[in-house]
Amino acid sequence: MSGTALVTGGARGIGAATAEALERAGWRVLAADIDARAVAEADTGWCAAGRAIAGVQLDVTDRAAVGALLDAHGPVTLVVNNAAVPADMLPFADLTAPQFERALRINVLGSFIVGQEAARRMTGGAIVNIASRGYLGGIGGAHYVASKAAVVGLTRAMAIELRWRGIAVNAVAPGMVDTRMIKHFTPAMRARLTELEPSGGALDPQVIADTIVFLASPAGRAMSGQVLLVDGGKALGVALY
Amino acid sequence: MMAARSLLVLGKADGVAAAIGAVLCAGDYSPVAEGQIADAILIDGVDEAPDTPFLDLTEEAFVAQAIDATLDRRAALLTALECAAADAAILVIASDAYLGRWHGAGQAAGSAALIGMMRSVAMEHGRSGLRVNALALPSGVDPEAAAVLAAALIESPAAHGQCVLADGGDNLKLRQARRR
Numbered sequence: 413m414s415g416t417a418l419v420t421g422g423a424r425g426i427g428a429a430t431a432e433a434l435e436r437a438g439w440r441v442l443a444a445d446i447d448a449r450a451v452a453e454a455d456t457g458w459c460a461a462g463r464a465i466a467g468v469q470l471d472v473t474d475r476a477a478v479g480a481l482l483d484a485h486g487p488v489t490l491v492v493n494n495a496a497v498p499a500d501m502l503p504f505a506d507l508t509a510p511q512f513e514r515a516l517r518i519n520v521l522g523s524f525i526v527g528q529e530a531a532r533r534m535t536g537g538a539i540v541n542i543a544s545r546g547y548l549g550g551i552g553g554a555h556y557v558a559s560k561a562a563v564v565g566l567t568r569a570m571a572i573e574l575r576w577r578g579i580a581v582n583a584v585a586p587g588m589v590d591t592r593m594i595k596h597f598t599p600a601m602r603a604r605l606t607e608l609e610p611s612g613g614a615l616d617p618q619v620i621a622d623t624i625v626f627l628a629s630p631a632g633r634a635m636s637g638q639v640l641l642v643d644g645g646k647a648l649g650v651a652l653y
Numbered sequence: 654m655m656a657a658r659s660l661l662v663l664g665k666a667d668g669v670a671a672a673i674g675a676v677l678c679a680g681d682y683s684p685v686a687e688g689q690i691a692d693a694i695l696i697d698g699v700d701e702a703p704d705t706p707f708l709d710l711t712e713e714a715f716v717a718q719a720i721d722a723t724l725d726r727r728a729a730l731l732t733a734l735e736c737a738a739a740d741a742a743i744l745v746i747a748s749d750a751y752l753g754r755w756h757g758a759g760q761a762a763g764s765a766a767l768i769g770m771m772r773s774v775a776m777e778h779g780r781s782g783l784r785v786n787a788l789a790l791p792s793g794v795d796p797e798a799a800a801v802l803a804a805a806l807i808e809s810p811a812a813h814g815q816c817v818l819a820d821g822g823d824n825l826k827l828r829q830a831r832r833r
Contacts, residue, residue: 475712504774505731512727516720520762524715532708547765549772549814557773558723558766561751565765566719568753572830573707637753637830 415537416488417628418442418481420472420526421495423450425591426542426617430492431465433621434628442485444470446495472522478529489537490628491530493523493563496542498593499556501601512555519559520566527570527581536578540627541567542620543585545643548650560585564639571637580633584623587643590614611644657683659690661736663729664697670746671697672796673803680804687732691741693807694733698726698747698767700760702792707758718759723766730774737783742807745771745787746799749820755829764789768816775814784809787816791823 417434421427422443431443441464445451448469455467466485470477472495482488496519500511523541530539546553547560564583571581588594588609594602606613623642626632641647660682662674674695678684685691700722705714726745733743750757751764768787775785786806790799802819806812818824 504770504777505734509724509727512724513720516723516766520719520766521712521716524710524719524758524762525712528708528710547769549769549776551773551776554727554770554773554777557769558727561769562719562723562762562766565751565753565761565763566758568765569750569755569758569761570707572753572755573758575830 414438415490416440416442416485417490417492418444418488418526418530419492419494420444420470420522423447423454423467425593426586426589426620427492427494428454429617429621430494430624432463433618433625434490435463435465437625437628439490439628441465442468442481442488444468444481446471472526473517475525475529478526482529482533486533488530489534491526491539492542492624493526493539494542495522498596499546499553501552501597503552504554507555512558515555515559516562520562523563523566531570531574531577531579534577534579538628538633539570539574539579539581540624541581541583543567543583543639545585545587545641545647547585548647567639568637575636580636582627582632582635582637583639584620584627585639585641585643586615586620587646588614589617589620591617608646609644610646615642615644657681658692659683659685661685661687661689661691661694662697663687663694663732668697669699669790669794669796669799670695673746673800676796676800677804687736689736690738691736692738693741694737694743695803696726696729696733696743696745698745698764699790700748700763702748702757703760704756706756710758715759719762719766722763723770726767727770730770734774740782743774743783743785744803744806745785746803747787747789747816749789749791749818749824751789752824753829771816772814779813784813786812786814789816789818791820794819
């Protein structure tokens with residue numbers, strides 16, 4: 413495949429792994445991230461290695477900035493909505509309305525804005541929204557669960573409408589992945605969660621990146637409105653939608 | 654003869670949950686007001702079905718449908734937990750938009766967020782005796798028909814953390830994404 417891909421949350425973790433995997437697959441990649449320092453560090457490394465990846469600073473909830481980026485670097489034929497805030501693993505009753513609102517604004521509104529601005533400029537291609545296995549519910553972090561479930565609902569609605577513009581919209585729902593997000597957990601919580609993983613531990617971000625590369629391929633684009641659970645099998649037995 | 658069980662309805666007075674609650678209260682349930690302990694609680698999580706193409710949906714409308722609605726439903730779930738008897742049943746009345754909806758991206762996101770919250774609350778309270786489920790309805794549903802399923806979900810000791818889609822099988826017709 414070739415063309416230009418936009419990956420949000422692209423300076424580290426799943427986003428950076430995805431940017432690099434897409435570049436290896438022949439894409440020119442815009443790796444956007446709100447963290448200017450992380451963008452600068454990643455961009456320096458990519459430039460030094462001669463990679464076709466450009467790090468750019470971007471707030472996904474800033475519609476004007478998203479539109480300007482797409483106009484400056486377009487046409488984009490692949491969007492990976494990966495930018496998200498991590499979960500605070502508090503019980504439902506202890507999570508505040510501002511915690512819920514922040515998760516919903518960044519994880520859901522950000523995906524809506526980037527997806528909509530990109531789709532308005534696209535005549536075909538693919539959008540991949542990064543959800544989480546957490547969309548199925550969890551003990552603690554209900555704000556994150558709600559936001560990722562909303563990403564799944566949004567994905568299905570976008571898929572229904574955008575298919576007729578030649579745009580496939582799918583979601584990837586990763587299980588526990590070895591990124592900064594789980595380093596945010598206490599050691600005890602990380603140990604408990606690791607014990608529950610059927611694969612024996614956190615997944616390598618590369619696994620998620622490879623799934624996204626597949627969804628960007630012609631075979632992957634034959635699918636739309638799907639949620640790929642990439643979690644080592646932990647969700648087995650859960651009643652899905 | 655079984656004593657009447659108390660029922661609290663949270664949400665719009667003219668909403669689907671209120672209509673279902675009225676049907677239930679014509680039978681075995683007696684209504685209670687917010688602040689009182691209830692054996693069964695209905696939460697109205699259904700809003701007006703919008704009809705705006707994804708590409709034309711304004712940010713303000715999306716925020717209202719997906720974010721503000723979720724914050725309101727979070728507050729309703731918190732109230733339900735405060736008012737629930739130890740072995741109470743909480744039933745979220747949701748829309749079927751969580752499956753995705755033509756010209757309804759904001760509603761789809763908000764509806765899915767509600768199902769996610771319901772499942773998290775169910776998981777967190779699974780050992781307390783509380784039961785939490787959702788009944789997902791299409792627009793224009795008959796409250797009498799919906800009340801039959803609502804009563805079954807409230808009364809079932811086995812149903813917990815489930816979202817039951819009650820659309821008469823419309824989802825089987827695979828119509829949402831047909832060429833327009």
